[in-house]
Amino acid sequence: xxxxxxxxxxxxxxxxxxxxxxxxxxxxxxxxxxxxxxxxxxxxxxxxxxxxxxxxxxxxxxxxxxxxxxxxxxxxxxxxxxxxxxxxxxxxxxxxxxxxxxxxxxxxxxxxxxxxxxxxxxxxxxxxxxxxxxxxxxxxxxxxxxxxxxxxxxxxxxxxxxxxxxxxxxxxxxxxxxxxxxxxxxxxxxxxxxxxxxxxxxxxxxxxxxxxxxxxxxxxxxxxxxxxxxxxxxxxxxxxx
Amino acid sequence: xxxxxxxxxxxxxxxxxxxxxxxxxxxxxxxxxxxxxxxxxxxxxxxxxxxxxxxxxxxxxxxxxxxxxxxxxxxxxxxxxxxxxxxxxxxxxxxxxxxxxxxxxxxxxxxxxxxxxxxxxxxxxxxxxxxxxxxxxxxxxxxxxxxxxxxxxxxxxxxxxxxxxxxxxxxxxxxxxxxxxxxxxxxxxxxxxxxxxxxxxxxxxxxxxxxxxxxxxxxxxxxxxxxxxxxxxxxxxxxxxxxxxxxxxxxxxxxxxxxxxxxxxxxxxxxxxxxxxxxxxxxxxxxxxxxxxxxxxxxxxxxxxxxxxxxxxxxxxxxxxxxxxxxxxxxxxxxxxxxxxxxxxxxxxxxxxxxxxxxxxxxxxxxxxxxxxxxxxxxxxxxxxxxxxxxxxxxxxxxxxxxxxxxxxxxxxxxxxxxxxxxxxxxxxxxxxxxxxxxxxxxxxxxxxxxxxxxxxxxxxxxxxxxxxxxxxxxxxxxxxxxxxxxxxxxxxxxxxxxxxxxxxxxxxxxxxxxxxxxxxxxxxxxxxxxxxxxxxxxxxxxxxxxxxxxxxxxxxxxxxxxxxxxxxxxxxxxxxxxxxxxxxxxxxxxxxxxxxxxxxxxxxxxxxxxxxxxxxxxxxxxxxxxxxxxxxxxxxxxxxxxxxxxxxxxxxxxxxxxxxxxxxxxxxxxxxxxxxxxxxxxxxxxxxxxxxxxxxxxxxxxxxxxxxxxxxxxxxxx
Numbered sequence: 001x002x003x004x005x006x007x008x009x010x011x012x013x014x015x016x017x018x019x020x021x022x023x024x025x026x027x028x029x030x031x032x033x034x035x036x037x038x039x040x041x042x043x044x045x046x047x048x049x050x051x052x053x054x055x056x057x058x059x060x061x062x063x064x065x066x067x068x069x070x071x072x073x074x075x076x077x078x079x080x081x082x083x084x085x086x087x088x089x090x091x092x093x094x095x096x097x098x099x100x101x102x103x104x105x106x107x108x109x110x111x112x113x114x115x116x117x118x119x120x121x122x123x124x125x126x127x128x129x130x131x132x133x134x135x136x137x138x139x140x141x142x143x144x145x146x147x148x149x150x151x152x153x154x155x156x157x158x159x160x161x162x163x164x165x166x167x168x169x170x171x172x173x174x175x176x177x178x179x180x181x182x183x184x185x186x187x188x189x190x191x192x193x194x195x196x197x198x199x200x201x202x203x204x205x206x207x208x209x210x211x212x213x214x215x216x217x218x219x220x221x222x223x224x225x226x227x228x229x230x231x232x233x234x235x236x237x238x239x240x241x
Numbered sequence: 242x243x244x245x246x247x248x249x250x251x252x253x254x255x256x257x258x259x260x261x262x263x264x265x266x267x268x269x270x271x272x273x274x275x276x277x278x279x280x281x282x283x284x285x286x287x288x289x290x291x292x293x294x295x296x297x298x299x300x301x302x303x304x305x306x307x308x309x310x311x312x313x314x315x316x317x318x319x320x321x322x323x324x325x326x327x328x329x330x331x332x333x334x335x336x337x338x339x340x341x342x343x344x345x346x347x348x349x350x351x352x353x354x355x356x357x358x359x360x361x362x363x364x365x366x367x368x369x370x371x372x373x374x375x376x377x378x379x380x381x382x383x384x385x386x387x388x389x390x391x392x393x394x395x396x397x398x399x400x401x402x403x404x405x406x407x408x409x410x411x412x413x414x415x416x417x418x419x420x421x422x423x424x425x426x427x428x429x430x431x432x433x434x435x436x437x438x439x440x441x442x443x444x445x446x447x448x449x450x451x452x453x454x455x456x457x458x459x460x461x462x463x464x465x466x467x468x469x470x471x472x473x474x475x476x477x478x479x480x481x482x483x484x485x486x487x488x489x490x491x492x493x494x495x496x497x498x499x500x501x502x503x504x505x506x507x508x509x510x511x512x513x514x515x516x517x518x519x520x521x522x523x524x525x526x527x528x529x530x531x532x533x534x535x536x537x538x539x540x541x542x543x544x545x546x547x548x549x550x551x552x553x554x555x556x557x558x559x560x561x562x563x564x565x566x567x568x569x570x571x572x573x574x575x576x577x578x579x580x581x582x583x584x585x586x587x588x589x590x591x592x593x594x595x596x597x598x599x600x601x602x603x604x605x606x607x608x609x610x611x612x613x614x615x616x617x618x619x620x621x622x623x624x625x626x627x628x629x630x631x632x633x634x635x636x637x638x639x640x641x642x643x644x645x646x647x648x649x650x651x652x653x654x655x656x657x658x659x660x661x662x663x664x665x666x667x668x669x670x671x672x673x674x675x676x677x678x679x680x681x682x683x684x685x686x687x688x689x690x691x692x693x694x695x696x697x698x699x700x701x702x703x704x705x706x707x708x709x710x711x712x713x714x715x716x717x718x719x720x721x722x723x724x725x726x727x728x729x730x731x732x733x734x735x736x737x738x739x740x741x742x743x744x745x746x747x748x749x750x751x752x753x754x755x756x757x758x759x760x761x762x763x764x765x766x767x768x769x770x771x772x773x774x775x776x777x778x779x780x781x782x783x784x785x786x787x788x789x790x791x792x793x794x795x796x797x798x799x800x801x802x803x804x805x806x807x808x809x810x811x812x813x814x815x816x817x818x819x820x821x822x823x824x825x826x827x828x829x830x831x832x833x834x835x836x837x838x839x840x841x842x843x844x845x846x847x848x849x850x851x852x853x854x855x856x857x858x859x860x861x862x863x864x865x866x867x868x869x870x871x872x873x874x875x876x877x878x879x880x881x882x883x884x885x886x887x888x889x890x891x892x893x894x895x896x897x898x899x900x901x902x903x904x905x906x907x908x909x910x911x912x913x914x915x916x917x918x919x920x921x922x923x924x925x926x927x928x929x930x931x932x933x934x935x936x937x938x939x940x941x942x943x944x945x946x947x948x949x950x951x952x953x954x955x956x957x958x959x960x
Contacts, residue, residue: 026681028674048767055792059813118798118860126859126892127885134888143889165887208880215876215899219741219849221926222900224684225919226740228692 016234019227061085135169138162171201680933687929691921701921704908705901711886712905715895718869719752719843726842727759727831730787731857732769732776738849738875741900743776744915746847746873748906749897751914754780758842759831760787763811765799765853767792770815784818788829791815797856804838804864839866849875854882858892869894876900 021036064082065073073082088107095104137143143162146155174197180190190198244253245268247261254261259269613619641649691701722728730750734742753760760781762773770789777787790811793799803810814826821829834840838861846857854872861870872882872893879898886893897906900923903916 023685026678026685028671044768047771051767051770051792052794055811055813055815056794115796115798118801122797122801122856122859126862127855130888130890130892131884134884134890137889211880212877215879217930218876218899218923218927219738221684221688221930222744222919222923223738223740225688225692225922225926226744226915228685228689228922229919232689232692 012234012237016231019231023227061089135165138165167200168204171197172204173201174198175201175205683929683933684926687925688922691925692919702924704917704920705905708905708909709902711896712902712909715749715871715897716752716906716909718871718895719749719756722753722756722758722842722869724757725834726840727761727835728753728843728845729838729841730760730762730773730777731844731846731848732762732764732773733766733846733848733850733853733857734769734772734875735766735849736768736772739772739775741875742847742849742873743772744900744919745875745897745903746845747776747779747914748903748910748912748916749845749871749873750777751780751912752906752910753843753845754786755910761790761826761832761835761841762787762815763790763793763803765793765796765856774816783816784821784829788817788826788831789815790826797860800856801860804861806836807838808836838864839868841865841868843869843871845871845873847873849878851878851881854878855885858882858885862892871895871897874898 018036018039021032024030025033061082064078068075068078068082072078088110092104092107094100095108139162144159146152174194177190177194177198180188180194182188245256245258246253247264247266247268249266250261250264252261252263254263254268260267607617608614608619750760754777760777762770762777764770764773770791773787773789774783777783781787783789790807791814793803793811795802799810808827811827812825814821814829817824817826817829826832827835838844844857844861844865846854848854848857854874858870870893872886872895874882874896876899879896882893883896885891886896897903900916900919903914904920907914907916
């Protein structure tokens with residue numbers, strides 16, 4: 001128990017020192033800040049490697065070979081789960097040599113193709129269509145009409161929200177519409193309505209980024225507070241013994 | 242309009258031009274046959290000014306031919322010397338002895354030399370038979386006609402003087418070939434000659450002047466070959482005169498025509514020697530060293546070997562005999578008499594006329610410019626041509642636009658700047674970031690003071706009293722989850738956001754744990770499981786209240802696979818309890834009955850990134866069924882995820898973000914956690930930030946308000 005306490009104490013003091021070293025960047029780039037950053041990068045990489053080994057490589061690739069042996073590997077049920085992954089891994093390792101790198105294209109194409117299909121498919125089915133339906137749903141009569149027993153102020157608020165939502169969606173999309181007619185002088189210029197809508201959309205975009213920035217700032221303050229509290233606790237624990 | 246091409250630059254010039262308008266070279270060669278004031282202008286040259294050019298060119302080819310013939314000349318010239326030594330006349334004289342005197346004048350058919358027959362053919366082809374008659378015959382014919390008009394006809398035929406000539410042939414000096422004394426044209430039939438009305442062109446390849454080795458026939462090649470002792474034209478004439486006494490008309494008793502011709506030739510020689518030198522123009526020396534008057538001596542300071550000579554001249558120098566050839570021998574090795582017939586036939590018409598005056602050796606200048614610099618007796622090059630000068634005709638003027646000029650200037654400046662040596666830059670003194678220090682220290686002090694002073698809850702900033710609707714619905718959602726189904730908590734954030742997200746997600750997870758719900762953790766980031774352990778260990782016991790499935794590698798694909806088949810995606814766990822180290826996390830009683838995503842009672846995604854949150858929304862949506870999805874987000878991520886929550890058919894059922902929401906949740910739980918403990922510090926920090934932003938806005942507005950006035954004031958002062 002005493003050893004654990006000492007280990008915790010050393011870890012806490014080290015964490016406090018590293019925190020101070022990182023905060024020293026406030027005075028400018030210095031050796032302590034760089035030392036802390038290098039240490040974090042190295043520790044994070046080593047930790048990620050160990051996690052990948054113990055959570056992915058060993059249980060997924062090595063352990064089946066060791067536990068089931070050659071006879072178990074050659075079973076039809078293990079071909080897809082063991083043989084194929086190993087084959088793809090070996091092909092991907094051929095990327096190391098320029099002479100054999102073209103054989104590594106198969107697993108790479110599989111990764112890129114499947115990844116892109118998953119992301120695009122998820123974006124369409126999970127974001128584009130639902131969000132479009134949600135935007136269009138704000139104008140449905142059931143949404144705009146007052147509900148039974150609903151207060152007028154609440155209904156009015158919902159109407160205002162629907163209008164703002166619709167206006168923000170349309171104007172933001174109009175801002176990102178970069179097609180325009182070419183005038184006689186050769187200048188591509190959008191119509192006046194489009195320009196006004198784009199300006200309104202720009203305002204909404206600015207508000208959104210402002211909110212994101214404010215949120216990031218608030219999150220940073222929370223993190224700073226947590227670090228200051230940590231330092232206070234360490235100092236108080238050291239002082240009180 | 243006929244044009245004359247310049248021999249130097251080949252540019253066309255008007256016919257009457259004497260000097261090339263391009264390069265200044267002389268177009269009409271100077272004629273030294275007669276003094277300019279006595280000799281009538283050559284009509285042929287007037288008609289064909291380019292003939293002078295041809296003559297010059299003819300000299301060139303003649304020089305080359307002679308140079309080539311020199312290698313063969315000894316064979317051919319030895320014979321007449323030998324015959325002279327043996328006092329044997331040439332073949333044609335021998336044949337003349339056999340000719341019957343009753344026969345017609347001239348050699349019999351078939352006895353015409355090859356060169357003459359070839360020449361005759363050439364003349365016939367040219368169609369100008371009158372041009373084939375030599376000048377001296379013309380003058381003889383004129384004298385004869387004059388005498389005939391005066392009634393003084395010659396009693397003796399031509400054969401008579403030939404007969405006497407046979408008798409007197411022994412008087413011919415041995416060192417002088419007969420063919421060099423008496424022209425071969427003599428045997429030409431008198432009738433044929435009488436029929437030819439030759440007036441101007443003299444096309445005989447061997448003229449009397451040739452016997453005297455006309456200076457113009459001293460080719461540069463020969464001069465080069467004999468540069469040790471070059472034949473000096475001025476000396477050659479006296480030598481010939483001395484060598485020719487036996488054949489003077491007075492001694493040989495030549496016919497009166499020949500005597501008259503000889504006298505005329507002698508007069509012409511005299512005229513050539515004295516008045517022509519004074520009257521004909523000569524080429525002044527460009528650079529004349531007075532101490533170098535002899536031709537054979539190499540001018541000091543000029544190494545001929547180092548001079549790059551033309552190919553033909555270099556060959557001549559190589560083939561030239563190194564021995565010094567006496568002047569007499571040179572006079573005897575006259576190339577015109579030894580030219581083969583085929584070569585004679587190729588000889589251009591009227592190319593033997595000297596076009597320019599060749600000065601005496603003493604007066605010959607040393608070429609000082611051009612490839613022949615240092616040589617003496619070379620073909621004259623007009624000083625205007627030889628002198629380096631600027632082109633009289635301007636080159637094509639380069640028209641440069643302003644833009645091109647500007648670019649050229651720019652390039653010039655760039656090159657100059659590159660060449661310019663830059664002074665060593667002074668050590669840049671780092672600018673002290675006073676503003677950053679001020680803001681940083683303000684924030685640290687604002688955050689540290691409430692923390693260090695340990696304000697009690699409610700002493701500093703009051704806790705929020707308003708409960709957001711989102712939090713209320715989330716609380717109700719957690720309260721409604723069945724205890725039979727575990728909760729899946731996804732820790733998709735890095736340790737950097739732990740300070741915020743641990744404080745925000747802590748109350749929610751505590752609420753879940755307090756309700757007795759089991760928690761299963763997973764993470765798509767390697768550090769996620771460790772963060773999950775650090776957070777959940779405060780409120781629960783590993784293996785009993787929660788279990789870690791660990792790291793889920795593969796990004797969106799892994800999320801989709803996990804949503805479709807969780808057990809096949811993750812085969813092991815993380816920090817499993819001691820009795821489960823050798824087993825899989827799925828063997829934990831917490832995950833009993835869970836085979837797919839919809840088997841979880843609640844999915845909580847704790848993330849600080851928009852992409853991670855959207856990935857879980859998009860990929861897990863088709864497989865999660867009725868399982869609600871709750872997002873615990875960083876404050877900066879909320880605006881991008883809230884549309885999924887605000888939709889009529891929300892894809893996110895609950896959202897918890899920011900420290901205020903966490904404080905509200907703790908208040909709703911009736912517990913004081915980390916969120917409330919950090920509330921005062923968070924409040925002072927945000928207040929400080931707002932003040933700093935406000936100060937920045939005021940400063941910017943002041944600058945914006947003051948700057949136009951300063952500009953206007955400055956413009957008013959200037960203007």
